[in-house]
Every structure is written in structure tokens, then in C-alpha cells.
Amino acid sequence: MKKSSGLAHDFWPRFRTGAILIVLGVELLILLLTAAVLLYFEIFENNLLLAIAILVGQAVLGILSTTIIMLYAVQPTKHLLAAIIHISGEPTNLTPPNPNDPRYANNGFKEVLQTLYELDSRRQNIDAPTSAGPAVVPTTDPLRLALDTTDCGFVVMDHTRHITYANRAAPVNIGEDGKGSLQLIFNGQDNLASWLDECDKTAVHSEKTWSRVPDRLPDAEGRRFFDVIVSYNKGATAETVIALVDRTKLYEIGEGELDFIAFAAHELRGPITVIRGYVDVLQGELEQYLQPDQKELFHRLTVSANRLSGYVNNILNTSRYDRRHLVLHLSEQTMLSIYNLISDDMALRASAQNRLLNVNIPTDLPTIAADPSSLSEVMGNLIDNAIKYSNEGGSIFVKAEPKGDMVEFSVTDQGIGMPSNVIGNLFQKFYRSHRSRETVAGTGIGLYVSKGIVESHGGTISVRSEEGRGSTFMVDIPTYASVAEKLKAGDNNTGLIDQGRGWIKNHSMYRS
Amino acid sequence: MPIHTILMIEDDRFIGEMYVRSLKKAGYDVTWMVDGNDGLIAARNKTYDVILMDVMLPERRGNDILEALRGKEDLIPKSKVIVLTNFEQDDESRMAMEKHADGYLIKAEITPSKLIDIIAQLDKTE
Numbered sequence: 001m002k003k004s005s006g007l008a009h010d011f012w013p014r015f016r017t018g019a020i021l022i023v024l025g026v027e028l029l030i031l032l033l034t035a036a037v038l039l040y041f042e043i044f045e046n047n048l049l050l051a052i053a054i055l056v057g058q059a060v061l062g063i064l065s066t067t068i069i070m071l072y073a074v075q076p077t078k079h080l081l082a083a084i085i086h087i088s089g090e091p092t093n094l095t096p097p098n099p100n101d102p103r104y105a106n107n108g109f110k111e112v113l114q115t116l117y118e119l120d121s122r123r124q125n126i127d128a129p130t131s132a133g134p135a136v137v138p139t140t141d142p143l144r145l146a147l148d149t150t151d152c153g154f155v156v157m158d159h160t161r162h163i164t165y166a167n168r169a170a171p172v173n174i175g176e177d178g179k180g181s182l183q184l185i186f187n188g189q190d191n192l193a194s195w196l197d198e199c200d201k202t203a204v205h206s207e208k209t210w211s212r213v214p215d216r217l218p219d220a221e222g223r224r225f226f227d228v229i230v231s232y233n234k235g236a237t238a239e240t241v242i243a244l245v246d247r248t249k250l251y252e253i254g255e256g257e258l259d260f261i262a263f264a265a266h267e268l269r270g271p272i273t274v275i276r277g278y279v280d281v282l283q284g285e286l287e288q289y290l291q292p293d294q295k296e297l298f299h300r301l302t303v304s305a306n307r308l309s310g311y312v313n314n315i316l317n318t319s320r321y322d323r324r325h326l327v328l329h330l331s332e333q334t335m336l337s338i339y340n341l342i343s344d345d346m347a348l349r350a351s352a353q354n355r356l357l358n359v360n361i362p363t364d365l366p367t368i369a370a371d372p373s374s375l376s377e378v379m380g381n382l383i384d385n386a387i388k389y390s391n392e393g394g395s396i397f398v399k400a401e402p403k404g405d406m407v408e409f410s411v412t413d414q415g416i417g418m419p420s421n422v423i424g425n426l427f428q429k430f431y432r433s434h435r436s437r438e439t440v441a442g443t444g445i446g447l448y449v450s451k452g453i454v455e456s457h458g459g460t461i462s463v464r465s466e467e468g469r470g471s472t473f474m475v476d477i478p479t480y481a482s483v484a485e486k487l488k489a490g491d492n493n494t495g496l497i498d499q500g501r502g503w504i505k506n507h508s509m510y511r512s
Numbered sequence: 513m514p515i516h517t518i519l520m521i522e523d524d525r526f527i528g529e530m531y532v533r534s535l536k537k538a539g540y541d542v543t544w545m546v547d548g549n550d551g552l553i554a555a556r557n558k559t560y561d562v563i564l565m566d567v568m569l570p571e572r573r574g575n576d577i578l579e580a581l582r583g584k585e586d587l588i589p590k591s592k593v594i595v596l597t598n599f600e601q602d603d604e605s606r607m608a609m610e611k612h613a614d615g616y617l618i619k620a621e622i623t624p625s626k627l628i629d630i631i632a633q634l635d636k637t638e
Contacts, residue, residue, distance in 0.1 A: 261600075266568065266598050272620045274530060279623075281530070325602070
């Protein structure tokens with residue numbers, strides 16, 4: 001049997017073209033007939049102008065009626081088709097129609113869409129054998145009682161994302177206006193709101209799970225952790241259903257790990273301090289006696305000790321980021337002043353490994369909102385990578401330039417580059433490309449934590465690479481002017497900007 | 513008055529000796545205390561131009577010393593305090609210390625010569 005390889009969405013262009021052609025054809029036919037009748041019976045023989053006026057009028061009416069016909073007869077077909085395409089799971093960039101659209105409520109199309117979507121969820125239930133229906137249909141009261149007894153949170157939201165139901169265990173805050181809001185702290189961009197935005201645009205049914213989502217900031221009293229399971233059903237009364245499994249007991253142990261890592265870092269940093277310190281002291285005191293090659297050895301010692309200390313910072317930041325402990329203090333800075341924090345170290349690092357470091361960071365760039373020490377760690381990571389993945393004697397270009405509301409910091413190397421399939425995974429934790437595992441030392445947390453830090457600034461990190469030609473990593477950080485208002489408005493309890501120190505409490509990490 | 517006397521409260525022998533050696537060579541008069549209690553007593557008994565203070569100290573933690581010296585009233589108005597630590601404190605404790613200190617540095621991030629630069633800078637802002 002020959003199976004048709006056509007897709008449902010192929011139908012729409014054909015149908016639309018057909019419909020337009022048929023309607024226009026019929027209009028034209030009527031027009032011609034009218035003209036023929038007028039001519040044949042010589043009705044307006046003496047008044048050709050009137051005859052033409054009638055014909056033109058008819059043509060205009062024809063176009064008008066075509067439009068109306070398209071709207072009332074053809075448009076619903078398109079929406080039906082869009083719904084079917086989405087249910088079928090065909091790839092598409094059509095927006096699935098929303099039954100709660102007011103125009104559908106008026107003309108009754110809402111019911112049609114709802115029926116369609118319900119049919120689909122029924123089909124999915126049959127597909128999934130585990131979700132057998134309850135043996136007894138509970139009445140509301142025992143159900144509510146049960147929901148309020150369990151430690152699992154349940155929250156239901158309608159299509160406007162208003163909370164219509166929340167049980168007792170759910171981390172929901174009731175605001176002054178009586179409206180509830182979900183109290184969850186997601187990490188960066190991967191949050192519920194953005195996922196729902198995505199669903200509104202592209203999905204009919206969807207489900208997603210987040211694990212280890214806290215409801216409060218670190219050290220807050222009664223902080224809980226949840227695994228959050230969200231299901232989305234477009235157009236259902238309960239459009240979004242959120243189940244929150246309280247995993248505090250499990251993840252609390254993990255919270256203790258931060259203490260462990262902080263103590264481990266303390267122990268590691270002790271010897272690093274001494275090594276770095278005495279290398280510096282000895283080099284200074286022995287300067288006049290040292291041969292050039294011995295000086296080079298000192299450079300290598302310094303570079304190695306510095307890298308070690310940078311690496312401890314990466315570990316600490318990764319641990320904090322993963323546990324939502326990473327808090328940045330954004331203040332008005334320049335790219336150059338931040339780069340200057342590490343410029344000596346970078347120059348030494350590049351020269352010790354025989355790379356040419358070209359730095360071009362203009363002094364007159366717009367100021368940025370940044371946390372100096374964190375952002376300088378990002379810069380250090382990128383330059384470190386550029387050194388690692390380029391060849392002896394190669395050039396590394398460090399640049400900064402304005403880019404709209406951002407200032408872009410970029411690091412370009414002329415090294416081995418990457419194939420495109422590697423780039424997608426590059427910013428994942430512990431990711432190392434197959435090749436780099438074999439040839440280059442490292443652990444794969446540098447880019448991961450850099451991305452975390454940059455995104456916590458409200459910025460973006462990206463990469464352009466060509467295999468064999470080299471890579472460019474770009475970090476875009478918002479200008480201070482573009483976010484100053486937001487920073488000032490973001491926190492009411494500390495007054496936000498302590499003028500004396502220029503600390504700004506940043507809450508971009510804690511957007512829920 | 514230029515900075516001359518320095519009190520250092522540091523329990524790690526290697527780190528302590530290293531800083532004392534470099535600071536003395538740079539011409540400062542350095543007093544070194546190893547535990548927190550002795551450090552607090554020394555800071556109360558005599559006025560130092562600069563106090564360098566570790567956080568993880570035996571007997572009494574750096575944050576407690578700072579609280580005792582500058583919490584209710586400023587007992588050391590003429591001194592500058594630099595917190596020198598390798599311990600990654602949580603944000604709140606760190607901010608609390610920064611409020612009472614003139615500097616907060618990670619030891620692993622600096623070298624003795626850098627520390628001397630920073631003290632010289634404090635001198636300029638005086």
C-alpha cells in the first residue's frame with residue numbers, strides 16, 4: 001500500500017488558493033454576464049457612463065463579498081487546521097489557536113476548539129496506560145481535604161496565569177490585592193514564565209519538570225526545595241497545572257555541601273597564598289641574580305599559582321550558582337577597569353605560554369552594570385581557553401565595543417576552532433569535546449559558570465567558531481544607563497544603592 | 513599621619529610570617545597576634561594605623577572581633593581595618609563585615625607586594 005507522504009499543513013495553501021480562485025472566478029463570471037445582458041438589451045445605450053458605473057460598483061461589491069466570504073468561511077478552516085497540525089505534532093511555525101480568544105467566544109468557535117483539544121487529551125490518556133482513572137470519583141470535599149493534607153503542592157492557573165487554586169502546601173504568596181503568586185526561585189532564563197510564553201506560542205499540550213527549585217533565598221527561615229512538574233493544556237479551564245514535590249529533606253543535605261566546598265576552598269587557598277606570595281617575594285629579591293631562563297621559570301610558577309587560584313574561584317562560583325547562592329553586586333563600571341583587574345595576570349599568562357595578546361578596550365565606552373570580580377573571572381576563563389585551544393606563537397585578540405544597549409567584550413583566537421555540533425553543548429557543565437578530552441587539560445566548568453555569571457548580569461554569552469580557523473567568544477553586558485532604573489527599583493528594603501561603597505544588591509538571580 | 517604601625521591577626525604560620533617579613537621590609541612596624549582573643553586585646557590596648565584581620569581564627573572569629581571593635585561604638589576611630597581571608601563567607605556575613613571594614617580581600621588573590629600597594633593606597637586616601 002502506498003502511503004501518502006503529504007503533511008496536514010500542505011493542505012492549507014492549496015485550499016486557500018483554490019478558494020480564492022473559485023470565488024474570484026464566479027465574481028468575474030457574474031460581472032461578464034451582467035455586462036453581456038446590459039449590452040444585449042441595450043439598456044443604457046444612451047448613457048454609457050452609467051453602465052460602466054454599474055459594472056464598477058458590482059466589481060467593488062464583489063471584492064467586498066470575497067473578503068467577507070474569506071473571513072467567515074475560510075478563516076475558521078485555517079484555525080481548525082492549525083489546531084489539527086499542532087495536535088498531530090507536525091513541525092510548524094503556526095500559532096495554535098487559543099479557545100479563550102474573545103472572537104471565538106462570540107461566534108461559538110471556542111467550543112469547537114475545546115472539543116478538539118479535549119479529544120486529543122482523551123487520546124493521550126488512552127495512550128498512557130499508567131494514568132488509569134480513579135476507581136471512585138471523589139466528591140469535592142474529600143479531594144480538597146486530601147490535597148490540603150499532602151506535602152505536595154498543587155497549583156492551578158487559568159489562561160491569564162492567575163492562580164485559580166492552590167492547596168495548603170503550595171508555595172503561594174497572597175498579595176495585597178488578594179491575588180496569589182507562585183513563590184519559586186528559578187535559575188536565570190530557564191523559568192516557568194518563559195516556558196509558558198513558549199507554550200503560548202507553539203504548544204497545545206506540553207509538560208516540563210524542574211528539579212531543586214527553592215521557594216526562598218538562601219538562609220531564609222523555612223526554606224523549602226521542590227521538584228516542579230508543570231503540565232500545560234491550551235484552552236482548558238485549568239490551563240496550567242503545577243505539582244510541587246517537596247524535596248527539602250533530600251536537597252538540604254546538598255546545601256551542606258556548599259559548606260564543605262567553602263571549607264575545602266579555604267584549605268586549598270591557604271597553600272596557594274603562600275606559594276603565590278613567596279614566588280612573588282623571591283622573584284623580587286632574586287631579580288638581579290636570575291638568568292633569563294630562571295626568570296621564565298618564575299613566570300611559570302606565578303602563572304600556575306594564579307591559575308590554581310582562579311580555578312578555586314570557578315569551583316566556588318559553580319557551587320553557588322547551582323544552589324542559587326550566587327549573588328552579584330552590580331555597580332557602574334567600565335570594561336577597561338574590570339579588565340585591568342586581571343590584565344597583568346593575563347599578559348604574563350599569555351607570554352609564559354608564548355601567545356601574543358592584543359588588547360583593544362577603548363576608554364570611552366559606555367559604562368556597564370557589572371560585578372567586577374565575577375566579570376573579571378569570566379574574562380579570565382575566556383582568555384584561558386583561547387590560550388589552551390590555540391597554537392604556540394598564535395595571536396589572541398581581546399576587544400570591547402558598544403553594541404546597542406550592551407557593551408560587547410570578545411576574545412578571538414586563531415586556534416583549532418570547533419565543529420558546529422560541539423558548540424551546542426559548550427556551555428554545559430562538565431562538557432568537554434571528544435578532542436579536548438584527549439589533548440587539553442580542564443574540567444569543563446569554566447564556560448558553564450561563565451554563562452551563569454553573564455546571564456546573572458542580564459547579559460548574553462555566545463560563540464562563533466570555524467574548525468581549524470579559531471573561535472570568538474562574545475560577552476554582551478548591559479550598559480549601566482539601560483538598567484540603572486531597574487536596579488534602583490529592584491530592592492526596597494536596603495535602599496539598594498549604598499553610595500559610600502557603590503554596592504547594588506542585584507536580584508536578577510532571583511527572578512521567579 | 514602616615515601609616516606606620518600595623519596589627520596583624522593571622523593564625524596560619526606560613527602566611528603570617530610571609531606578610532610580617534614583607535611588611536617589615538617595606539618599613540612598617542608590625543605586631544602579629546595568632547589568636548582572636550589576643551588580637552582583640554591588642555587592638556583595644558593600643559592604637560594601630562592598620563589592622564589586618566583574618567576571619568577563621570581560633571578563640572574568636574574575625575567577625576566577632578570586628579563587631580566588638582566597631583559594632584556598637586567605634587573603639588578604633590583612627591585605625592583602618594582590612595579583612596584578609598581565604599574563607600568564602602556567605603553573602604550576609606561578608607556584607608556585615610564589609611560594613612565595618614575599610615577593605616575585604618581574598619588572600620589567595622593577592623601577594624605581599626599587592627598588600628603593600630593597598631596599604632599605601634589607604635595612606636593616600638587618608
